[in-house]
Amino acid sequence: MSAPAPEGLPFRLVATDLDGTLLRTDETVSERTRAALRRVSEAGAAHIVVTGRPVAWTRHILDALDYQGIAVCGQGAQVYHAGEHRLLTSVTLDRQLAAIALAKIEAEAGPLFLAASRDGLDGDLLVGPGYSIQEGPVAAVPITQPGELWTAPLNKLYLQHPELGDDALADVARRVAGGLVDVTMAGAGIVELLPLGLSKATGLSLAARRLGVKAAGTIAFGDMPNDIPMFGWASCGVAMANAHPELKAVADEITVSNDEDGIAVVLERLFA
Numbered sequence: 001m002s003a004p005a006p007e008g009l010p011f012r013l014v015a016t017d018l019d020g021t022l023l024r025t026d027e028t029v030s031e032r033t034r035a036a037l038r039r040v041s042e043a044g045a046a047h048i049v050v051t052g053r054p055v056a057w058t059r060h061i062l063d064a065l066d067y068q069g070i071a072v073c074g075q076g077a078q079v080y081h082a083g084e085h086r087l088l089t090s091v092t093l094d095r096q097l098a099a100i101a102l103a104k105i106e107a108e109a110g111p112l113f114l115a116a117s118r119d120g121l122d123g124d125l126l127v128g129p130g131y132s133i134q135e136g137p138v139a140a141v142p143i144t145q146p147g148e149l150w151t152a153p154l155n156k157l158y159l160q161h162p163e164l165g166d167d168a169l170a171d172v173a174r175r176v177a178g179g180l181v182d183v184t185m186a187g188a189g190i191v192e193l194l195p196l197g198l199s200k201a202t203g204l205s206l207a208a209r210r211l212g213v214k215a216a217g218t219i220a221f222g223d224m225p226n227d228i229p230m231f232g233w234a235s236c237g238v239a240m241a242n243a244h245p246e247l248k249a250v251a252d253e254i255t256v257s258n259d260e261d262g263i264a265v266v267l268e269r270l271f272a
Contacts, residue, residue, distance in 0.1 A: 010270040012217035014040050015072075015204055015230060016263060018051040018061065019187060020223035021240055024259050029065060036264035039271050046211055048072065050200050052186035052226050054117045054155050055080045055087065056125075056138045070210060074117065074155040075184065075194055075226060076203030079210075085121070089206060092119050092153040093181070093195050099150060101177035101193060102157065108176045109169065115140075115158040116149050123155065131160055132189055157193040166191055170225075184226040185244075192226075199229035219270075221255075221263050222247060238266055 014037070016022040022029060037047050050072040051058055058073050058080070068083035079089040106112055113130035117123055126149060127133055127140040143149065149157070161169045170191045173183040182194040208218060220227070220234035223243040231237030231250055239251035240262045248254055255262035 009043060009045050009217075011219040011235070012045050013208055013211065013213040013219070014045060014047045014267065015050045015218055015220040015234060016047065017200075017220075017222040017224070017227055017230075018049060018053060018058070020242060020258050021221050021227075022049065022258070022263060023061070027061070030261050030264070032261045033264040034065075036261075036267040036271070040267055043271050045271070046213065048204070048207055048211075050076075050204050050207075050220070050230060052184075052190070052192070052200075052224075054078060054123055055121055056117075056123050059085070059121075070207045072200065072203035072207050074203075075186065075192065076198050076200045077155045077195065079203055079207050087121060088210075089203075090119055091155075091195050091198055091202075093156060093193070095150045095154060097180045097196070098154070098157055098193055101173075101180040104176045104180075105159070105173050109161060109164060109172045111162075113160040113162070114146070114149065117155045117158070119153040119155050130162070131158070134189075155194075159191045159193065160189055186224055186226045200226060201229035201233035204230055205233060219266075221266070223258065238262075 040047055052075045054074040055078050062082040071080045071082050073080050077091040081088055114128040115131045116126045124141045125138050126143050128143050133140055166185050170183055170185045182196055182198055185191050215233050216235050218234040219236040220230045221238045223240045225244050225246045227247055228250055236252045238253045238255050239248045241257040255266050
């Protein structure tokens with residue numbers, strides 16, 4: 001761990017993933033964790049949510065938390081001001097490159113089940129035949145033809161395979177299409193194609209710059225491989241006990257699970 005942040009604080013910025021990290025399994029935030037984050041704020045540090053969810057799938061959670069600051073959404077593609085309900089930046093997928101990447105992956109692995117997230121505050125979730133979606137605040141828009149994916153700007157494509165597991169599918173996608181798009185795994189059944197060079201670290205660095213905070217003053221919490229770039233950027237990365245082995249392997253510390261208030265356990269110690 002690097003030297004303490006300026007102004008006597010252990011860190012000036014606390015970056016937390018949502019699913020499997022800040023949120024418990026029932027998608028709530030415990031009062032203990034809320035109290036720990038209030039302590040962070042009262043000490044003069046900032047808390048920022050950094051999630052793979054696009055804004056349309058994140059706003060209701062931020063509103064319920066009365067979260068007024070900046071959030072990084074869409075795997076780093078969107079920097080969102082929650083208090084003002086507006087997008088500050090948004091990066092979209094090059095649809096031509098994504099179509100080529102998709103063709104290369106299917107040539108190697110066989111037909112895929114597909115979904116896509118459209119850009120914008122209210123971006124639709126397009127869902128193709130066979131794709132298994134999780135319940136969420138955005139109604140899925142069914143599509144029947146692959147060409148329907150490409151009719152409007154997208155943040156990302158979601159891939160599922162009828163036989164391959166998530167790790168195997170992500171490995172194939174990186175091997176055959178890694179020069180065209182970025183590939184990440186954000187959760188069970190969530191393998192994503194992103195704009196090349198985009199990651200949570202990209203969005204977090206932009207948001208931190210707006211807050212006047214550098215990587216050396218940042219601690220990050222996460223649970224999945226899509227949090228690895230964020231851990232690489234931040235001074236300290238803390239993995240939850242329920243985290244994917246790939247993230248645990250690069251973490252500076254492993255805390256207890258999201259259902260056991262793992263974030264609060266660490267913040268109570270640091271901001272005592």
